[in-house]
Amino acid sequence: MSSFNLNEKSTQNTWLHFAGVAGSGMSALAQFHALGGGLATGSDRSFDQGERQNIRQKLEGLGVIIVPQDGSFVEAGGRDKKCDAMVVSTAVEETVPDVQASRKNQVTILHRSELLAHYVSAHQTIAITGTSGKSTVTAMVYSILRGCGKNPALLTGGAVSELMAEGHIGNAFNPCASPEGEKTILVIEADESDGSVVRYHPWCGVILNLGLDHKEPAEIMEMFRTFKSNITGPLVLSEQEALSEFRPKALTFGSNSDQALFSANNIELRPETSTYSMNQVRFELNVPGAYNVDNACAALAACAQTGLELEEMVQPLAQFQGVQRRFEKVGCVRDVEVIDDFAHNPDKIEAALKAGQIRSKGRILAMFQPHGFGPTRFLKDALIETFKSNLRPEDVLWMPEIFFAGGSVQRDISSADLISTIKKSGCDARFSNHRSDLAAQIAAEAKTGDLVLVMGARDPSLTGFCHDILNELGN
Numbered sequence: 001m002s003s004f005n006l007n008e009k010s011t012q013n014t015w016l017h018f019a020g021v022a023g024s025g026m027s028a029l030a031q032f033h034a035l036g037g038g039l040a041t042g043s044d045r046s047f048d049q050g051e052r053q054n055i056r057q058k059l060e061g062l063g064v065i066i067v068p069q070d071g072s073f074v075e076a077g078g079r080d081k082k083c084d085a086m087v088v089s090t091a092v093e094e095t096v097p098d099v100q101a102s103r104k105n106q107v108t109i110l111h112r113s114e115l116l117a118h119y120v121s122a123h124q125t126i127a128i129t130g131t132s133g134k135s136t137v138t139a140m141v142y143s144i145l146r147g148c149g150k151n152p153a154l155l156t157g158g159a160v161s162e163l164m165a166e167g168h169i170g171n172a173f174n175p176c177a178s179p180e181g182e183k184t185i186l187v188i189e190a191d192e193s194d195g196s197v198v199r200y201h202p203w204c205g206v207i208l209n210l211g212l213d214h215k216e217p218a219e220i221m222e223m224f225r226t227f228k229s230n231i232t233g234p235l236v237l238s239e240q241e242a243l244s245e246f247r248p249k250a251l252t253f254g255s256n257s258d259q260a261l262f263s264a265n266n267i268e269l270r271p272e273t274s275t276y277s278m279n280q281v282r283f284e285l286n287v288p289g290a291y292n293v294d295n296a297c298a299a300l301a302a303c304a305q306t307g308l309e310l311e312e313m314v315q316p317l318a319q320f321q322g323v324q325r326r327f328e329k330v331g332c333v334r335d336v337e338v339i340d341d342f343a344h345n346p347d348k349i350e351a352a353l354k355a356g357q358i359r360s361k362g363r364i365l366a367m368f369q370p371h372g373f374g375p376t377r378f379l380k381d382a383l384i385e386t387f388k389s390n391l392r393p394e395d396v397l398w399m400p401e402i403f404f405a406g407g408s409v410q411r412d413i414s415s416a417d418l419i420s421t422i423k424k425s426g427c428d429a430r431f432s433n434h435r436s437d438l439a440a441q442i443a444a445e446a447k448t449g450d451l452v453l454v455m456g457a458r459d460p461s462l463t464g465f466c467h468d469i470l471n472e473l474g475n
Helices: 024-035 054-062 097-104 112-122 134-147 162-163 217-229 241-246 290-304 312-320 346-359 375-389 415-424 433-446 462-474
Strands: 013-019 039-043 085-088 109-110 124-129 153-155 187-188 204-207 237-238 252-256 263-267 274-278 283-286 330-334 336-341 364-369 396-400 430-431 452-457
Touching: 013 109, 013 415, 024 085, 024 112, 024 153, 024 263, 024 336, 039 162, 054 237, 085 112, 097 124, 112 124, 124 134, 124 217, 124 290, 134 187, 134 290, 153 462, 204 217, 204 290, 204 364, 217 241, 237 241, 237 290, 237 312, 241 452, 252 290, 263 290, 274 396, 283 290, 290 430, 312 415, 330 462, 336 346, 336 462, 346 364, 346 452, 364 433, 375 415, 396 415, 396 433, 415 430, 430 433, 433 462, 452 462
Parallel strands: 013 039, 013 085, 085 109, 124 187, 124 204, 153 187, 204 237, 237 252, 252 263, 336 452, 364 396, 364 452, 396 430
Antiparallel strands: 263 274, 274 283, 330 336
């Protein structure tokens, strides 16, 4: 832990610098600090290269001072002020000039999870974890609480559509006020991928599922055990068998369950919406897929712990607008719809493909971009099996080369290795060395009624690629 004590100074009197501020986790914390009245400065190499200017403008609009990532942040607050701490993620290396400037000027360096842990302890926090669905459930809980007048705060990884519509980046909000006599409810996404989930001591914890993602399930399960022991109030838990050891005293959710306290029944899945009943209360959900029904069950169960009745939550849930890059419609040309999705592990890919198959009047034209050589190597067999099991004979899969964000890693695997094995099962699977060639190829393949599903994580240019496909369809 850092030597800087966040509890010693008020937010309004604290200056925090965020290195790598364009990242989803870091930008959320910078916004939260600025909205709370604190002095926030930030730097990012992408800003220095003229990229991601939309995020920069929104941060600056909240009062975050953006400076070059050259160590000059130490002077950004004026001569009479010293930066209290610099906040970093694991992606910020020792060689970054801001880190070197912090060492030289004796500025405390905080990991982002330390700051988030402080916010968790300072609020009545609902923390959502699991290997799939965290961003969506976090957004649903926030939207329901907000729609019911609870005035919640938010820190998450995915941009919430309703906040984006109001001009925000969408991954954070700090109301700075709560009903008189009440503690502000904070809703957070608790990430297991970097191990930070074990740092948090929330009031209410939600465990959604356990699957294959960044780490072995046994390692993730150990984190979940620590997370559960840190919860000071109720635990909301999926009925998934892999999580059965947590069931005693937990509040369970699921679909078509005789045992779960919060169960969705009489489910009707439609191309763009779903309806279901829970304890004789009928709900409508304006995001598709069976997996989103499960997500909504988890959200309703968590919100119920704040004292809300199911009937109060019907309208707010119906108004939920989704999360950026979570089965998000980018556009439709020539009756070919293009969907952008963050799916990157086997469970998420399967869920997205099934939702697409319900929605499409024709084929699924899927493009999946693996991210990172290490993760692709780790997930290789499971990814192959997922595509073999879920692609229909008429569907088509394209896979460009692995997206690599930089660093020194062993490059002993290629997307071509996955495609060659998938093809042997009879699937129409195609590899491309250059993603730039694929927009035209996919558009040329598309027929009326087909659905183009673009999947992948970590690469902010994937949404732009969806627009490239739409442009090619228009041509």
